[in-house]
Every structure is written in C-alpha cells, then in structure tokens.
Amino acid sequence: MTSLPAYIARRLILLIFVLIGVTVLIFAITALVPIDVRAMLYVRNVQHTNPEQLTRIAEQYGLTRPLYEQYFTWLGQVLQGNLGFAKSSQQPVVQAILERWPYTFEIVIFAAPLIIFIGIYLGVQAAIHKDGIIDHATRVLSIVGWSLPSFWLGLILLSVFYGYLRWLPPGPLDPDLLNFRNTSPSFKRYTYIDLFDGLLNGRPDITLNVIKHVILPVIVIVTINVALLIRVMRSSMLEALGKPYTFAAKAKGLDDKTVIYRHARRNALIPVITLSGMLVAGLLGGLVITETVFAFGGLGQWAARAALNFDIPAVLGYAMLSAFIFVIANLIVDILYAYIDPRIRLV
Amino acid sequence: MDLSTKWKEIKVAWEPRIKEWKFMLKRMRESPLAILGLAIIIGFVIIACMAPILAPPTGPDPFILKVDKEFSVLTPQPTPPTVKHIFGTTGEQYDIYYACIWGTINAFRVGLLVVVIALIIGLILGVVAAYYGGIIDEILMRFTDIIIALPGLVLSMALVIAFPTIIPLDITTIILVISAILSITFAAFKPERKFLLPTQIVLFASLLLYIYNPIVIGLNLSRLDKVLISLAIVGWPGYARLIRGEVLRVKNEDYIEAAKASGCSDLRIIIKHILPNTIYPLLIVVTLDIGSIVLTAAALGFLGIGAEPNFADWGNIISRSREWISSPDLLVKHYHTFLIPGIFIALFVLGWNLLGDALRDVLDPMIRRR
C-alpha cells in the first residue's frame, strides 16, 4: 500500500523501539560507574562522608539492587519527568534544561536553515558545473571547513572580532540588556526566547542584540557542517543528472532549467533530506564546543561544564535529550521522504 | 606443482587487479589535492619519527610535559614565543613547541588505534549480520541505530566520565565467550575439515579454564585509555553498517552464486570474493575517520576531559584558553596558546581529509566503470 498514514504508523512503532533502546543504553552507562561514585552523587557534603555512610546511602537509594530492577525504577523516574540532580549547576537536570534551551535554540534556528540552503545551493551548482571553478572551489573550501576544529575557529574569530575589534562579544546578550530582561517587571517572557521576546515586548533592540551575539557561533557551526551537505548534494545531483529520466526530459524539449531543477534536483534531494535531518539533530553535539567558546549559556555549555565536574546525571540527561531529538528528527525526515518519493511507502 | 608455475599462476590471477591499482595511482598522482594531502601526512609522519631529535624528551615518559621552573616563578601567565620557547608557553609554563611535536605522535596513536579497534569490532559484527540476515541482522541494526542516535561527542563525553578507573575484567569469561562465538561462526560457515578440530580444542580448553581457574584482573585505565575506548565505542557502529551494506550488495551479485554453485565453502567465499570487493569504500571511510577521531579527541581535550592535564595532547594545550573568553585583551595577548596548536590539528585533519576525498573520487568511477 502506498498510503502515507500506514507508513507513518509503521515508522512510529520502530521509533518507540529505538527510544527504549536509547534508555537502556543510557542506563547501561550509569551502571558502568562504580557504586561508591554513584553514591557520592547523593551527597551534598562531599568532604565529610566516610565509606560506611556511602554503603548506607548506596543501599538506601537502591544502588545495590539487581540491574534490571534499577533500570525500571530509573525508567519510572524518567517517565515522570525526573532526570536527576545536576551537582555542577545545583539544580534538577530538567530545570537546568528548561532554563537553557532557548539559547541553544537561538543558535540552531539560524544555523540549521543556513546549512541546508547553502549546502543545497552550492551542491547543485557544483554538480551542474562539474570540474569547473565553482566545483573545485566549493570542494576545497568545504574540505577545509570540515577539517577545522570548531573551538579553534571559534577562538580565532572571537579574538579577532571581539578581542581586537570589540564588535561581536561572546555570551547570549549584552550584560545590561540581560539584567533588564531578568529584573524589569515590564518585560514579559512570552516564549523565553529572547530573539522573539524582544519583538513581542516592543524592544527590537534586544532582538538585534541577540543577532549580534549569535553571528559568530552560527558562522562557526555553518562553516564546519556545510561541507557534508555539499558533498552529498553534489554526488546525488550528479547521479540524478546521469539518469535516463533526465535524458528523456531533455528529449521532450524541456529547457535546461526545468530539467535541472524540476526533474533532476527533486530526485537528488531525496538522500539529502535524510542527511539534513540527521545533521540538524547532530548539531547538538557540535554545540557543546561552540557554546563553550562563546559562553552562550545554552545546553551545550552546560553539558561541557557538567562533564568537567564529572556530573553524570547532567551529561546523561543531555545525551538522552540529544538522542530523543535525533530520533524524532529522523521520523520527521522519513515522513518527508515518503511524501516526496512515493516508492518508499512500500517499505 | 613446482614453485615457478605456481608463481606464474598467482601473477596471472593478480594481473587485472594490479592494472587497476596502477590506474588508480595514476589518477591520484594527477590530483593536486591528493598530492597535497599525502604531503601533509608524510610531513607529520616525519615530525613524529624525528620527535626525539626535534624536541628532546623531558624524562622517562616523553609525553608528560615539564614545567619550566624559571618562568613559572616569574609569571603565572603564558609567555609569548621567545628563543627558548619557540611557540611560547602555556599558563602552567608548558612548552608549546614540545607539546605540539610530541602531540603529533599522540595524534597518530589515537587516530590509528581507535580506527583499528572500531574496525575490528565493526567488521566482525557487520559481516555476521549481513551473512546471516534475519533476526540477527535486525537486532544488530537496532543496536547500531541506538548508538548512532547519540551525537559522537556527547556519547564519548558521557563514556569518558562514566568509565571507572579500574575495570574488573573477567578474563576467563571473555575467552570462553570469544571461543564460543568463533566455534559457532566456523560451524555455520562450513569450512574445510582441517579447521574444525582446532576450534573444538580451543573451545574445550577455554571451558575447562573457566570452570577450574577463573581469572579476574583489575585493568588500570589512564584518562587517555578512557578516551580511546570511548571513541572506539562511538565509532564501531558506523563501520558495522557500512560493511553490512557492502556485503549485502555483493552477496547478491551473480559471481557469488557462481562460486557457491562450484562448491566453494562459505568462508572461502567471504575471503576470496566478498572482502576484496567491499574493501574500497571502507578505505575511504577509514581515511576520513582518522581525521574526525583526532578532532573529537582534541575537542575532549579542549573541554578538559581528555588526557591528563600535563599530557602532550593538542587539545589539552588549548584547553586553558577557555579562561580568557570573557577577557578580550587576554585573549588577543595569549593568541599563541591556541593559534599554533590549532594549526597542527587543522593541518593534520586536513591532510587525511584531502587524501580521503581524493580516494573517494578515484575509487568511485572505478567501481562503476562507465
């Protein structure tokens, strides 16, 4: 059956399996940690604990129970919305995430579309002008971009545009505006995303300020990640251009533009869409470094600091969130794929 | 059959393959990017080999950085390049030049070790999944799906901090499990008779060992070891999927049917027919992966969860730069602490990426041969 709803239903079932699998994996990583270290996580006053107390704590919190039992207790907690306590930021993991996701969002909302559109455009151009200057230049630039360490690029950009020129500072917002947002009673946080709240509150300067701060992190993320998309788009487009139906379209008398964009590109986009979804979902990984370099205050930076402090619940909470977003993004992409390419609905 | 005829046989059999390789090499030589990539890698190899000469070791373990006592007494800040320290020093007064040189060896080590380990795991699991198919394939694919769902850096972060420093390894159980897997695999692949007996002996021996003398040792993991293991765990699913895909593709080709029809054992088919045809895409991915593994390791080092702080690792050296992010003047003043080691990282990765990309270009049309 080539119906879309049936396909979606099938993919949803698969998704649930993968999500369960992810929880098992995350839990397995917590199980790796030795019991005494895990017991320490429940302790507020680290210095004054002795081994006896640790054993008691371990038993009290069920750390000595068989693993499968621990898993279900843990899973139960997770499903109720409790992801543990992050000692590095002294707050429940869930609260930490809720406080910080808007900043990450501000970066992703600019970076993702840029990566996708620049990648598709350059990839198609490189394929059309194969072996031409555009092709070679795009190729070299994207390989170089992919090779740069994100923290290095970030630090260099920061030292030039901030250290030297003082134009684009790190952080999510200028300190005085940040203060205003936090303390002023007239500022209503409708969405908690400063980018939008600025406009909604009649303070477009706040929105512009966000953009000013977001430029450098977005440049770093886009430069590094666009390479993959360009490469896949290019090879996919080259393949589509060589297919019989492209030839037949030409033989029908269609002009080049129609042949390239309506026929070849539509087919070539199919694998690219899958990749885009995965790329966007994977941005959460790259953001750890970029947010740290630009002190953006988002989830990535929080996870980085948590890792430094061996804050296991926090890091694992971030990991689980990333995985969930990845799986859901994959589902959306698969549905889009099935919408564009009717053949896949039979799978 | 005497030696000379056998040699002629081998030569004839390999001739078309050698001709392809020569054609490949010619295409590579014509590509300036490939040559550049190769030159960069060779450059780093030379640096790595000449490390003891370029930067005389500081002590028994050359990878441990030594603090320059003179400077540390004077300033707690990084010093810019001087004659004594060509690239300058970091805040703890580690010589950046020294760290970069020995960091090269470290980079090679990390890249190659992780790739080899991940490749071995991925190869075995991928081939098994592809060859058996059915439920084994499904389970394995879901498993790789789960691991791939987590972004590489995030997963390796979680693993690095979760791994205990001492892992109790039950060696006898491991040997038993490995020999059991091998026996089942062998039995299923129906090899020639001569292989069967040794496998049985090994299995029996490991069973005895398990029952009578269990060995448990505590394996001490250095921070660098944790990084290596984490990256290998993150990396193997990619290989498993790739190999599985390639084997599935080749498995259904006609020449496999022909080989089966002429009576080849499964193992022989795998080695002689499947592996040579699936190896090319693998080569490309491996080359590119060495670069990205080093990048991830450097990222972990930058975040401060990589190797020990006084270890000669490129990412390590740059990690102190995090402190000056809010101080624009310091950032510019201490640019040498991140600019130069970063160049090493970028060039190293660039070399492998250029090579991998050129390989991809050369191997692609060859496989399709239009």
Place this chain on the structure above:
Amino acid sequence: MEEDTLLEIKNLVVRFYTYAGIVEALDGVNLKIKPGEILGLVGETGCGKSVTSFSVLQLVPPPGAIEGGEIHFNKDGKIIDIRKLQKDTIRQIRGKDIAMVFQEPRAYLNPVYTVETQIGEALLTHRKSEFLKRAIETLEKAGKKSSFEKKVYERMLKKPSSIITKILAKFSRQKTLKEEIRKEVVNLLRSVEIADPERVAKMYPFELSGGMAQRAVIAMALSCQPVMLIADEPTTNLDVTVQAQILNLIRELRKTFKSSILYITHDLGVIAELCDRVAVMYAGNVVETADVYELFESPLHPYTKALLESIPRPGQEFKSIPGTVPSLINPPKGCRFHDRCQFEMEICSKVKPKFIEVKKDHFVACHLYGGQK
C-alpha cells in the same frame, strides 16, 4: 534534399573523447526517411544505432560530439540543418516535431511524478496556447465570463513573458487549465489502449507494468502530434506477447497519426513484421539500406547476408559470423567489416567503400558493388 524526404542524414560523424581514447562511434552515417514511412534501423549492440538517433535531436551526451556531416529535416515545408540550430530552436523540435520512445520505459519516466504530471508537462510545453484557449472556452461556457482565473489565462496568452504574468501564473491555482490537461491525458491514454485510463493517469511509474509503461510513454510521445517518432528498442525488454501488442499499437497509430517512425532494434523478426524500409548498421556505418522485402529476398552486403543466415532455423546448424565486433577506439582501416568478411578483397582493408545506389532504392557500401565512385 529531395521533395518527399522528411529527414536526411548525410555523412554523420560522431566521436566520444573518453579516458580510454577517442571512440569513432559514427563514421559517416547515411539515412533517409520519407513522411509516413517506418524505417527500421538494425544492427548489433554498440554499432551506433542509438547514437545516430540521439544526434537527430542534438542529444549526444558528453564526452561525445557531432563532428561532421549534415542532418536535414523538413519542418513544416522548410528544410533546416539540425546541426546548425540554436539551442532554443532545437528544443522546439524535441517532443513536438520529433519525439522519442525508449527501451526501458519505467527508467525513462521520472519516478517521483505521476503519469498525468509528466504527460501534462509535455502538453504544456508544446501546446500551451491551445489549452489556454480551451480553458477560457470552458470558463465562458460555464458562465464565468469575468472570473479572475479567465483573466489570468487571457494574459498568459497575450503576454506570456512579462513578469507580472509569471507571478500571476505562479500563484494562481489554474484549476480549469489543469482539468483540461487531465482530460487530454486520459484521452491519450485511452488511445494507446490502456484500460481504465483515469486510474492509470494518477499512478507512479513504478506502479505500472512494463507494457503499460511503454504505452504511456508512447502516449506522451504522440501527445504533441510529431511528424516523426524515434523508437529506440521499445519492445526489447518486454514479453513476447506484450511486444506483439505494442507492435500492433504502433502500426495502428501510424495509420491514425501518419507520422514516420525510425524503429531501432536488433531483432530481425520485428523488422520483417513492422518496417517498410530497413537500414543495416555495422560498427558505426550504415552498410545497406533497402525496402524490407528487397532486403530479405536479395541482401547485397556480406554483413547483411551473414546476419540473415545466422537466424536460427529448426533442423539447421547454428551459423555465426566469425570474429568479433571491432573496438571503435582503433577501428580497422578501410571497410570496418573486412576482417570478418568472406568476400574480402585487397582494396577492402585500404579504402572505405562509399554508400551508393546499386539497385533502385537499394543502397550498399561495399567494394563488391563498386563503392569506389
């Protein structure tokens, strides 16, 4: 070019510049088609049949290039040289005056668009004004004389290239126009004997069987009433029974549409059944051209003779032509068939025989019959 010729190819030379060397694909091909005639182009795989057909529409793919000869086409009474045409002009001919049908129809249809969309595309490209007029008529008959949609159509007719027209066209739903196109598509599908054409129109190429897909492709090719149809092995991939149906269909359509057909195949049986005239190709040359009965009764060229003899007959031994088709990167000098020919003479390996009329309307390129003039 003569009065009653539709297409004439003279001394066509095509080369491919590949990594392995320069392939002399076509070495002076001569072909003539009259209006309403079915010309069969027969030859082994790789002899250049397809390349010849591509050249007619200037569709030789890179690394190939047309490097010599003339292609004269009678377009609405005027004789033009296709090789000299600009890109825009040749596009008007493709799909409209000369249309092509290919070997594996499902591969030559875009997998992500329905049959309806793709045939509709052909109609919109070449017969747009006709359908705009029909749409306007329909709207008028339905009493919607001053609707916005009608105005858009009228503007599209009068000023097709203005920017405002393009913007309007992009953002209007054009329901009536699409309906008119859909009706025509269904009619076309019905005319190629597809049962339930309305359902088939909404299908995707991978949902069609080979025979149905080929019919749909034929419908698409005929949608703009071309004067010539190039069929490149359209039945090779089909079952024999389906093949027979398609051949029948082509015969019927020739009667209805009166177009010429260049039918490319390697199957002599199909040639015998379908074609009026036959051209035999070998290694980049046309070696013999004649009326179909004439060719089967008295073949002149040694290759043609060997081909006919090699058709398996019950009770007789298999007869094959000794040797193999030469590589076209370093083709043999002189006549390209000389090293496999049982009548080889000394001149055959030195001088290339010319393509001359040996009997009435029977052309051969062979030194046995002159060929030096």
